[in-house]
Amino acid sequence: EDQVTQSPEALRLQEGESSSLNCSYTVSGLRGLFWYRQDPGKGPEFLFTLYSAGEEKEKERLKATLTKKESFLHITAPKPEDSATYLCAVQVNFNKFYFGSGTKLNVKP
Amino acid sequence: DAEITQSPRHKITETGRQVTLACHQTWNHNNMFWYRQDLGHGLRLIHYSYGVHDTNKGEVSDGYSVSRSNTEDLPLTLESAASSQTSVYFCASSDLTGGFGETQYFGPGTRLLVL
Numbered sequence: 001e002d003q004v005t006q007s008p009e010a011l012r013l014q015e016g017e018s019s020s021l022n023c024s025y026t027v028s029g030l031r032g033l034f035w036y037r038q039d040p041g042k043g044p045e046f047l048f049t050l051y052s053a054g055e056e057k058e059k060e061r062l063k064a065t066l067t068k069k070e071s072f073l074h075i076t077a078p079k080p081e082d083s084a085t086y087l088c089a090v091q092v093n094f095n096k097f098y099f100g101s102g103t104k105l106n107v108k109p
Numbered sequence: 110d111a112e113i114t115q116s117p118r119h120k121i122t123e124t125g126r127q128v129t130l131a132c133h134q135t136w137n138h139n140n141m142f143w144y145r146q147d148l149g150h151g152l153r154l155i156h157y158s159y160g161v162h163d164t165n166k167g168e169v170s171d172g173y174s175v176s177r178s179n180t181e182d183l184p185l186t187l188e189s190a191a192s193s194q195t196s197v198y199f200c201a202s203s204d205l206t207g208g209f210g211e212t213q214y215f216g217p218g219t220r221l222l223v224l
Contacts, residue, residue, distance in 0.1 A: 005153075032211070032212075034212065034213075036215075040216075041218075042217055042218070043199050043215035043216050043217050043218050044152075044215045045215070046197070046212055046213070046214060049212055059114070075175075087151070087152070093210060097142075097154060097213070099144075099151040099152040099153075100151055101149060101150065101151040102151065
């Protein structure tokens with residue numbers, strides 16, 4: 001059964017304290033893995049798409065990596081404005097997208 | 110700037126009533142999707158469309174319907190609202206890329222409460 005699991009469910013960091021969020025998946029035929037940021041009361045905002053194992057992408061303090069079984073979202077020296085819920089999703093077919101439940105990140109000043 | 114909008118942003122209705130949620134995108138994307146988001150479940154696909162007059166059922170389609178008469182709009186209808194349909198609903202759109210890495214862009218969401 002296709003499945004996407006994110007961990008931890010919630011993460012509290014001090015400003016400047018780097019860490020990683022995990023997205024593990026068990027799917028047949030990955031066509032793309034996506035990271036989104038979601039602020040309270042808003043829709044998910046696209047961050048990255050990864051296609052194949054070994055691929056990495058960066059944007060400001062965020063770096064996403066992909067292996068055959070999981071993806072990591074590394075946050076370097078986070079700031080309070082990085083506080084949000086981070087969602088992971090996989091596409092396995094034209095019409096099959098599976099989202100994880102998200103990791104709620106809280107960065108304290 | 111291209112965008113995707115949803116209306117209403119908040120809706121309260123009663124059990125058994127028909128409700129329609131609007132979604133409008135100006136990206137000129139072929140693909141449009143409806144999701145619901147509930148605590149502990151993540152986003153779950155309700156219906157999707159790959160073009161005008163095309164509609165398909167997603168993972169949780171029971172009690173919902175959609176129709177696509179133009180590129181810009183995909184309204185979601187709850188035929189007879191039930192309390193289990195209380196949720197936050199998101200519309201999304203993406204460009205056609207042959208089924209690979211179809212990045213979806215989301216609207217701001219509609220919060221629906223069924224009493």
